[in-house]
Amino acid sequence: MTAEYETILVKNGLSSLNKGKLKIHTPIDGAEIARIATHSVKDVDGIVAQSKEAFLQWRKTPAPVRGELVRLLGEELRAAKNDLGELVTLECGKILSEGLGEVQEMIDICDFAVGQSRQLYGLTIASERPEHHMRETWQPLGPVAVISAFNFPVAVWSWNAALALVCGDSVIWKPSEKTPLTALACEKIFEKAVMRFKEQGNLCPDNLLQVLIGEADVGQALVDHTDVPLVSATGSTRMGKIVGERVAQRMGKSLLELGGNNAMIVSESADMDLALRAIVFSAVGTAGQRCTTLRRLIVHEKVKDDLLQKLKSAYESLAVGSPLDSKTLVGPLIDKEAFTHMSQAVKQAKKEKGSVITGGERHNVEGLDGYYPQPTIIDMPEQSSVVQHETFAPILYVMTYETIEEAIEMNNAVPQGLSSCIFTTNVKEAERFLSATGSDCGIANVNIGPSGAEIGGAFGGEKETGGGRESGSDSWKVYMRRQTQTVNYSDELPLAQGVEFDI
Ligand code: UN1
DSSP: OOHHHHHHHHTTTTTTOOSSSSSOOOOOOEEEEEEEEOOHHHHHHHHHHHHHHHHHHTTTTTTTHHHHHHHHHHHEEEEHHHHHHHHHHHHHOOOOOHHHHHHHHHHHHHHHHHHTOOOOOOEEOOOOSSTTEEEEEEOOOOOEEEOOOOSSTTHHHHHHHHHHHHOOOOEEEEEEEOOOHHHHHHHHHHHHHHHHHTTTTTTOTSSSEEOOOOOOOHHHHHHHHHTEEEEEESSOOHHHHHHHHHHHHTTEEEEEEOOOOOEEETTTTTTTHHHHHHHHHHHHHGGGOSTEEEEEEEETTTTHHHHHHHHHHHHOOBBHHHHHHOOSHHHHHSSHHHHHHHHHHHHHHHHHTTTEEESBBBOOOOOOOOOOOOOOOEOSSSGGGGGGSSSSEEEEEEEEEHHHHHHHHHHOOEESSSSSEESSSHHHHHHTTTTEEOOOEESEEEEEEESSOOOTEEEEEEEOOOOOOOOTTTGGGEEEEEEEEEEOOSSSSOOGGGGOOOO
């Protein structure tokens, strides 16, 4: 391990982690950076029991006071932004600017959740009976399991945790086994916030946040636990189908944020410079490893050749290299397996009559033994099988269209439904894309790429993306139990619907 890596670990309070069976490698050059202990299936019961105990106390804390803890968490994250951002880069390989952006996303959701802590609004409802009150109240739910993926190792946890905490829930976090170090660093940051919260004279239960490190079997025990009313899981559709089914078996709630296969329609009237920049960021950023990554370019046949030519030269000028280097725009894929999937997809695309416009291979970065991908564009005759599939790599498939109706149909003709966008200066096309007969995705943008959403909106998608919504808007409601309350303050007992039942 280099001195630079060592410094990043030390700054995050993670020095000399060299015991345990889980080996962590940085995707930058494959070096082992830590060994850590893992939990086993038999630990899960105890962890859930502790979480439940924490919940039983925490739910009694007034919501705005719970918000104060999250405010302090936001402050601690501000202080830790640079260090944690570097750790994100070291552990998952995204470029430093994106690592920092990810921590900013955490800060943003903390701010949002603090405001939300004073706005857990219910309703008062008109009762059909005289001298009766009806209302809808949102109550804390219980221990919430958060299963996060390697590609947003900390932000997605914070979307869930910040809201769950103000809603009165405790949190058990199972990070990806590829990125547990960032989770351990966040646990330490959270502990600092708890300490300051207590110094202010507030009560805070132990084990409000617990990090559970382990493989699929440990995750499964958590998912199956009946004392965990909500499982929020981010990852592949394959994983989500297993989690969703298991949680449904025990009638729990799940919040699933799964694969995307996001498209951009580029109309004849589009501002091509704008489109070009948006395409490159959203298709190549994070080395194509966002669930919101642009994977399908649906371009009007009249502008295709020109756009492809510009794209090709933009792609070939991109700096591929160490994500810690500020000039780099494309870092490594997470591991060898990810590169194998990329190669298989390129091979399959060729079989399906695609022609590779640029890229397709591993990029050799002098002195770094990581899996650096060449940003890849493949011209496809149609949205054949490989295009239907989410491959977590910087591969952009390009198809053409003639009419806007056809383009929208193509946008919707995949199993996933996360994000989508159109580049156009034609208001009719834009509004059609945003209408009930337009994009079928959870996110639909005009003149903005499909990735890089702000936290203020609800984040998530339809179909195989899993249907969950997290982060902004009213996503907080999933972390609470909705209760309909009716109070009779009369001397009579009128029954609803006029039913008579005299005894
Ligand atoms: C993910 O890839 O799981 O919209 C989340 C975006 C980010 C979040 C991506 N704000 O691209």
